[in-house]
Amino acid sequence: MTPDRLAQLTALRHSLHQHPELSGQERETAARMADELRRAGADTVLTDLGGHGVAAVFDSGTTGPIVAIRCELDGLPINELSDLPYVSTVPGKGHLCGHDGHMSMVFGVALALQEQRPTRGRVVLIFQPAEETGQGAKAVRDDPQFAHLAPDFVFSLHNLPGLELGEVELCQGPTNCASRGMRIALTGKTSHAAAPQDGVSPAGALSALIPELTRLGTAGALNADYALTTITHASLGEQTFGVAPGQAELWVTLRTVSDDRMAKLIADSEALVQQVAKSENLSAEITYEDVFEACTNNAEAVTILAEACADQAVPCKLTNEPQRFSEDFGQFGKSAKSAMFWLGAGQDHPQLHNPDYDFPDELIPIGTGVFLAAIRQVLG
Known part of the structure; x- marks a missing residue:
């Protein structure tokens, strides 16, 4: 990733961080990402997906698999304690789980696809609402618009304090309680x-x-x-x-x-x-x-992510022990081969949902690179 591209994505992350919206209320965040995705050259941008969800389609024009990358739109009802220049401007609300960073990484995928379309099949970028309440993924899948996306593979990530910065942990089988x-x-x-x-x-x-x-x-x-x-x-x-x-x-x-x-x-x-x-x-x-519901990684999707990490020279540890916290990403595994990986935010980093948590910007090129490598693994 070039320095200019990283600066662009970091600026986007900081701006999103300043304007958090709670689950089911992500109207402005969704509208902004939809506009950004249109400017990034997406062939189709779907809005109001399962609420305020957004999906951008990058189509090769030829038959092939459909790969989806998912991130989350919502923040938390927690007052941020920070002296950062981009601290939340909304009292009592904050991006204290890193969804601002996740969105920036997936938008980085969009910018890369703008420069080089997939050689076959389609890539779908999903910006999902209401992850924090467990309602968003199911609402997206139940939306009639989702039938037109029909991904074969769905990949996602979550940053993880306590894991070495930039290191990946990948569960084989159950991944979230x-x-x-x-x-x-x-x-x-x-x-x-x-x-x-x-x-x-x-x-x-x-x-x-x-x-x-x-x-x-x-x-x-x-x-x-x-x-x-x-x-x-x-x-x-x-x-x-x-x-x-x-x-x-x-x-x-x-x-x-x-x-x-x-x-x-x-x-x-x-x-x-x-x-x-x-x-x-x-x-x-x-x-x-x-x-x-429980979240379980698909074996083939895990292999693809492991190979993507190797391609990007990102340290990747395979494990059979799931995380205790929950994720609604497992809903996508009901109709596609899905897998989520954990991307280390640093061993001493403030915990998710803490009032002093902030997403590490150093992860942006790592997460974007792994997603792009996974897309190449499937689509060539």
């Missing part, structure tokens, strides 16, 4: 604090469920039986001294390596909630949010 947020609402009956016996308090059920649900998922080795339950929020009654509570709410994150193990963890958790609620004469309502 399934997870979902379980919201438990317990309802009894309020009463005067002087006569709690005349009400039905959920306090006992709440205090019982916290340790019992935790015992259902105690983590352990990242194998097929891995399960983790994390209590993230609890509330009981109102902030008053005069009322014995009648309502409680408990939030729990369920996490497993496989979707089958998740189904069992859900069943066990729901049965426990209903059992405890019944014993305390309460009603219980369970709802789910932030649902992520």
Whole structure:
């Protein structure tokens, strides 16, 4: 990558960093990337894909495989703590997961394709909305426009603090855990604090469920039986001294390596909630949010990425241990051969979603180069 091209992509990254938008609200970010992709010579630019998603098609004009590269549009509802000159200008919102950097790398692919079209088949660049909530990838795949893209391969990356800067880690098989947020609402009956016996308090059920649900998922080795339950929020009654509570709410994150193990963890958790609620004469309502299915890399797609790293002289470590955090990228694996790789952000780099996190600009040419090499592996 030339210094001028790197400067162009870095400037784009910094500008995107200053204007983060949350999941499902990425209207301006999507409009900007659509305009940039048109100027980069994309043959077709689709918008409003699964919400605010954008897809750019670079067509060789001849028959061949279809390769898609995916990145994410959304930021996070976290206030950035930084003295960088390009710090977020939106209070309470920040690109603190690196999606600004991911977009810049994929746009770097667009600029390279503008100069040299694929020799056969098509390349599709997908700028996906709502990754942070787990809703975006499914919405993109369910959009009728996606049927016209129909990729054979889909590749993606995520930067990873804790991994050496510029080093790649590539999972063979499961690569991200399934997870979902379980919201438990317990309802009894309020009463005067002087006569709690005349009400039905959920306090006992709440205090019982916290340790019992935790015992259902105690983590352990990242194998097929891995399960983790994390209590993230609890509330009981109102902030008053005069009322014995009648309502409680408990939030729990369920996490497993496989979707089958998740189904069992859900069943066990729901049965426990209903059992405890019944014993305390309460009603219980369970709802789910932030649902992520497990993400598994395709073997052929992994081989292509490994060869792409070798082509670019990028250190690549193959592993059988998935990441504990979740990704909705696995949705693309339902209709294509897909694989995601981790690109090291530095061993001592601030963690993803930290208020002082910032994407390392040094990764831009590395990620772009690996994506272009993977495209060449498939299309020539």
